[in-house]
Amino acid sequence: MSDLRFVPPLHPNSQLDAARRQQDLERAATEDFDLVVIGGGITGTGIALDAVTRGLSVVLLEAKDLAFGTSRWSSKLVHGGLRYLAKGDVGLAWESARERAVVASRIAPHLVTAIPQVVPDFAGSRRSAALAMAGFLAGDSLRVAARTPRGVLPRARRVDRETALQLVPGMRQRDLLGASVGWEIQLVDDARLVIAVARTAAAHGAAILTQTNATDVDPAHGSVTVNDERTGDSFTVQARHIINAAGVWSDRLDPDLELSPSLGSHVVIPTELVGAGHGSLTVQVPGEINRFVFALPQSDGLTYVGITDRPAPDGVVDEPSAPDSDINWILEVLNQALERPVEPSQRVGSFAGLRPLVSSAVSDSSADISRQHLIRRTDRLISIVGGKLTTYRRMAEDAVDQVTSRPCVTKQVALVGSGPSETRLDVPADLWRYYGNEAPGVWDNRGSADSTVDPAVAARLRFGRDFEGAATPADLLDRRTRASFRPVSKDLQAYASQLVSTMS
Ligand SMILES: Cc1cc2nc3c(=O)[nH]c(=O)nc-3n(C[C@H](O)[C@H](O)[C@H](O)COP(=O)(O)OP(=O)(O)OC[C@H]3O[C@@H](n4cnc5c(N)ncnc54)[C@H](O)[C@@H]3O)c2cc1C
Incomplete structure (x- = not known):
């Protein structure tokens, strides 16, 4: 028997419509909550779900829309932490592998697919495929330890030239000997994960409010001043605790945080330019051992190619854009492994997201919180920044542990859309x-x-x-x-x- 709790399809409590918003607004202005969460990205929605399923009363405030921020600009991978392993951070790699197993085989199997990562093995530059294979095999041992079934995530293996070309038909044929293939979990869409988490939290009783901007926070009294962006009305939300999960905007609510953003860009190209296989062509960045450019095919005929990482030239903006220099660099690296190079003019578009970097003054371990999250507390205000989409459930657990000793149950809470379904051949x-x-x-x-x-x-x-x-x-x-x-x-x-x- 499964120990999972499912939300029945289209359950009225999971329905975020205009009537529900009105109800939730009235609650927000009148109720004393256990917790107010600021930010409707994956971190904030994950916290709302964790807290409400521990029996706390919760309201979530999002200034714009669910998944408005970084959470919709990711590479959409729920990854097993291979890159952390390569850097010797076994603990973080293990946490990623465990969380990947929870998302992919328990709470949201309907939102993910396994994707083969294909590192070409070219005569004359065989080191990158050999190194990748060693990494994939180490990652496999984490997969086994995390009990991710092989049906969810197959085993890494070396493939011959013909199979490599089936996986990525557009791969360069000259000098191609074969490829190292490892498997990762790909989300159908990162924004859809956020929305599913938010609706699941709503189904369990959380008030989820978009277009509600938290303009001021009082950590001593647990109050948040809110502007309803639809009407212009202001009101105050009162709670025992406030969790600030506002991503790269968090320092506007917690002056003790000092954040500076870094920018990560992707180029969007038609999948046919890399060939219509289902593999993710993975190309080592010249001169770097542990850095790759990935071409990630999506289900809609587009492929996202990324990723860069550098200080954001325009600071924190609502909708960052990918600079031409990033687009050119990404395609240059990709083209080394393609039969026919992709020109910048062939792209359909591009997108970019901001990662928060924290100044070392407030972080005793590392200035890089793109890998590990940081939690800071001042009176009733708890700020959480950094981390990964992959580990959102664990981040939420850590944050909510700060406000209650009741045990976390989110490993048992399936997201909306998950669970037995009827057979309907007419549905696209x-x-x-x-x-x-x-x-x-x-x-x-x-x-x-x-x-x-x-x-x-x-x-x-x-x-x-x-x-x-x-x-x-x-x-x-x-x-x-x-x-x-x-x-x-x-x-x-x-x-x-x-x-x-x-x-x-
Ligand atoms: C380019 C890139 C690629 C990535 N790829 C991956 C990947 O493949 N896999 C992975 O695991 N991780 C990945 N990450 C990391 C992951 O995307 C982030 O860790 C995660 O999305 C951060 O989510 P968040 O909820 O903390 O922030 P956000 O998604 O930015 O959410 C913050 C929210 O707070 C709201 N807000 C701000 N101020 C206020 C206010 N005053 N009142 C109310 N609301 C407010 C914003 O509107 C926003 O919606 C990637 C990151 C980047 C930049």
């Missing part, structure tokens, strides 16, 4: 990938086909509005779907605008 495959066992409900809610918008896309947009707290066309096109990664047609834009204009 895409919807199963994004919504798990809620796909039939999403499809049935698609409305009448009175526009040229693809019915599966229309269904996703309507569900975004009716169940997932989307309130603007950008919420629908940028975060509930990734429609805006490609040029958005006038009809699609009009459909999204019309949907949100009819919200009650």
